[in-house]
Amino acid sequence: MSSERVHSESTQHVKVDPRILDAYYTPEAVARELVSHLPAGVTGAVMDPTVGDGALLRAVHSRYEESVTLLGIDVNGKTVRNLRRERPDWCLSQADCLKSESRLASKAWRLARADLDVVVMNPPFSHRGGGGAWVEFGDFAGHVAPAVHFLTELISNLNPRHGFYAILPDGALRAERHEKLWAEIEKSFEVRVLAKLRTSLFAGARVSTSIIHLKSGRTIRNEPAVLQSKNNGSCRCVDIVRGRVPVHKARTSVIKDPVPFIHTSAIGAAQHPQSSDLVLSDTTPFVLISRVGSWRSPRTLEIGPVVLSDCVIAIRPTHRPNLTDLFEDIVEHESLFLDALRGTGAQYLTLRALTECLQKLGWQPRISRSGVAPTPCLCAAETRVIYGSQ
DNA sequence: CGTCTGTATGAAGGAAGAGA
DNA sequence: TCTCTTCCTTCATACAGACG
Incomplete structure (x- = not known):
């Protein structure tokens, strides 16, 4: 070596x-x-x-x-x-x-x-x-x-x-x-x-x-095929949001107004640690997956706001009714995401790899900033998105 | 006012090492 | 021995101040 x-x-x-x-x-x-x-x-x-x-x-x-x-x-x-x-x-x-x-x-x-x-x-x-x-x-x-x-x-x-x-x-x-x-x-x-x-x-x-x-000699790459997925003809845009709050910071922050903190180990089960940095909170609904470590079954989270750990990624459909489709697509094509998990030490999922996985499933992902309200999508589908007031 | 340079902050990738 | 969490490092961008 x-x-x-x-x-x-x-x-x-x-x-x-x-x-x-x-x-x-x-x-x-x-x-x-x-x-x-x-x-x-x-x-x-x-x-x-x-x-x-x-x-x-x-x-x-x-x-x-x-x-x-x-x-x-x-x-x-x-x-x-x-x-x-x-x-x-x-x-x-x-x-x-x-x-x-x-x-x-x-x-x-x-x-x-x-x-x-x-x-x-x-x-x-x-x-x-x-x-x-x-x-x-x-x-x-x-x-x-x-x-x-x-x-x-x-x-x-x-x-x-x-x-x-x-x-x-x-x-x-x-x-x-x-x-x-x-x-x-x-x-x-x-x-x-x-x-x-x-x-x-x-x-x-x-x-x-x-x-x-x-x-x-030249490597000939196969074009990635778009897999069959449910497509009801509506907007297929999704926001990918990587969490921003490291666990140690969540523990040491001062309590102001507790907001559920979502970490890898707590996917699907919101915890209430000491963090309350509302600036970093993200609006549900979304599908949660872990960014680092082994693949875990994704969970949907429909009640917010929450603070996301830097070890998780949220995938948020722009068209809210697509949440179930998105979740089922990810579960059904789990092997795609498993293949994307790589790393010399711990395995991790890069935003680019995740983007490619979702594209293969026919979604139109874009990377968004954690803690920033979702903006309307720019796709041709005529859908309106209302968050927060639902 | 525009440009250059240095510094601070944020985003994301990535590996060490603790703990099971 | 292996898995998983923690948090370190790098790179990019934003901002501030100096200078012409």
Whole structure:
């Protein structure tokens, strides 16, 4: 996972300077899983640019035995020296693959540039506090997480016949800041998620990860189909409102005039904590769903006002009689929302992902501010909305 | 008055770590 | 070991003050 890995037993993790990276080894089981996805006819060079204790290359060797040449690079000199003693037949170099001068000086990199079959990799993951690196790729320029930085450097400089097989955190694949970069990558690479890994595979970490494959060639995306949903011909506009009040603030606020506070654990069952910030209160009716954590059955809430926790999202139909239709649509197509829940750590639903889900169901969502009265919709349907006085 | 720069605030994404 | 809550970080926008 990390180019800062220290040689030791696999499956253990070693904390390095937390301002830089957490270092984890690739567990043998994960290495075998990744290698099982490689094609049968690999006969040339296979490279791991963050070789660490060599788990990935060992898995490659046990599958292809002597038919492949193994190249490994790691930024940590001690790691490379230890591995050289263990595996004198591998070509191992100490270099920083993120720096062109450093990698160009290494023998393993030069051999990989000349002729390469496959890259297997488990790059350093992003983590809290990491601002990321500035990356330029095609028309994309921006800050990306370390794992994505690594991947971008490699796909920009190597051309393996069978492509790149990488273990990446969900954040690397799903974060909105990477969205444009992936769109750019998919212009010239076929990108496939081969497997999703369990969150507990890396000892000491809780990360959602996947094995992905990038191969030269354009990805053809299927247009998302609009699913069948109830449509009575009326206005299908809905407001998406993300709650704004963190739980800890709700607890410490001064009581003025208690307003029900709605948190994930209280979906459908309003609580009365200490908060009463009427400015942040939202007008029902709406369908409540949780934003962070696992998917819970949505609930409708028809009596307001309420204060929404920042962990929940309210979906409010502009045409009030549509509340039941909206609720039933969400319940019926729950799998759509389950698929949209992603995250390296906890799972969460982004407003964009939610918007796409609702669009697939034939709704016309727009993102509204919490605590602000709903404005009439601009759709063609002739419906009038009256809130508050009903 | 318009522009530039610095600061405050808000919105949203996202991961650590507590607790079950 | 896994789930879920808490709340941190980043980015965007609004606002205020300095300056020409």
